[in-house]
Amino acid sequence: MARAKTSRVVPGQGLPLSESRGVRATLIAIAVVFFIFFLLLPLIVVFAEALRRGLHAYWTGLGDPETLAAIRLTVLTAILVVPINTVFGIAAAWAITKFSFAGKNLLITLIDVPFSVSPVIGGMVFVLLFGLPGVLGPWLAAHDIKIIFAVPGVIIATLFVTLPFVARELIPLMQKQGTDQEEAAIMLGANGLQTFLRITLPNIKWGLLYGVLLCNGRAIGEFGAVAVVSGHIMGLTNTMPLHVEVLYNDFNFVGAFAVASLLVMMAFATLVLKTVLESRTASSSPSLP
């Protein structure tokens, strides 16, 4: 377990600026125990359960046609949702940070709404709109368009819950960078697109990637919103997280944790890339000369 190394945090002061050894060790012990119980063990359990019956059962679980269908739907959802919300995020950040207009703070708050709303509500609003007894239900049924309990519902619900990610990453970053460089470019005769591609984009690229990364992670992992609209049709409208639920409720624990282990690896990749990007943004964000 972690050992408390004696360290004076403020170097060379010679003052008792830190807690006593005992207090330090106790605090570190509390943190480590909490960390193990709430973060480490849940992770280890996923792999222990997935591999409980050996590697062969693990691979069989992953090779199941319904599992493959779930993986395909999840990838399709992410491929559609992430670019759309990225474009939205850039547009919103451009409007909010490069211009002043009335109601700007209200707009920033409204963009954050999907984060402050239960994911279940994020799914149900579309059931109320597009479901058979819903507002547009009869019209959609008459035109033979299926949104709820179908793939479009899954995608729209995911659009809802992941909408703020890119925007909320870019807005503070672009606010800090101001408008001087873009104004200079326009003055020198660049058009809007050139200015964006050559000036703004290089300045915000790490923050943008960061937002895209978080958006992607949530799009792949979203459960509540998608659970409400999908109808859990195996092989058709089940995303990976929904498939985990179905397998788990069928007592197919090896299968459920095998799919879950893929999602854990995705989460890990997200965390690693996030840490890398955080070091990048820390060094490159104040890029104004």
Next chain:
Amino acid sequence: MSATVELRSWTILPGFGLALGVTLTYLGLIVLIPLSVLLVQAGDAGPAKIWTELSSPRTLAAFRLSFGMALLAAVCNAFFGFILAWVLVRYRFAGRRLMDAMIDLPFALPTAVAGISLAQLYSTNGWLGGALAQAGITVAFTPLGVLIALIFVGLPFVVRTVQPVLEELDREMEESAVLLGAARWDIIRRVVIPPLLPAVVTGATLAFARAIGEYGSVIFIAGNMPGYSEIVPLLIVIKLEQYDYLGAAVIASAMLIASFILLLAINLLQARMRRWQGG
């Protein structure tokens, strides 16, 4: 000089109409219109239906459980989150960087995965559930299970709001306090904690708001017994599955209104914190 001032005006940059148009249209279509449909439907339900839904013992129990456990989880997260942030910023020990990087795991891990993993861990034959069962504590399928899941989900908030403030904290204040003869505990209590408190409260409020609406990580461990371990989001899902759209809309709106009051409180708090730090 005046020319420079004019060049700095906001209007020289292009694309305002396009960017704002895209933003408002998309936000309206995906978020604002669907959410207002929800509120309108709940209003259409009429006072009688609203009253029956919200006063039913099952709904009341679900609200009590969701809000109560969310509050408790936020308090636990404030306490442990503060310790985690403190240890991560102030001390150096083996595994610190790993711990720091993994604090965000609950943000990155899909909630369904956290749900089945915690359910397995705390089930009566699970690694932790077995030991706790011997001590007479049942976690799975009880409100305690809900609490565990909500602590997991809210864990990063307090750590990540406190950490940057703690890093920026001016150590000179502490040094002066030492020179003036103050004891370490008094310095912590009077010098260190006060400037960190707004961050703790903000983080705990964010964790609380998140916990109220949480679904995926809770439903597997909770057992979902109506009136006992059934959370509000699950009640909404059940209503939808029974095609009781009005009932679901009423309960969801009640939850939404609570969430918005919280959001407002957070914003006010942050504004106050900023003013406090600025002045």
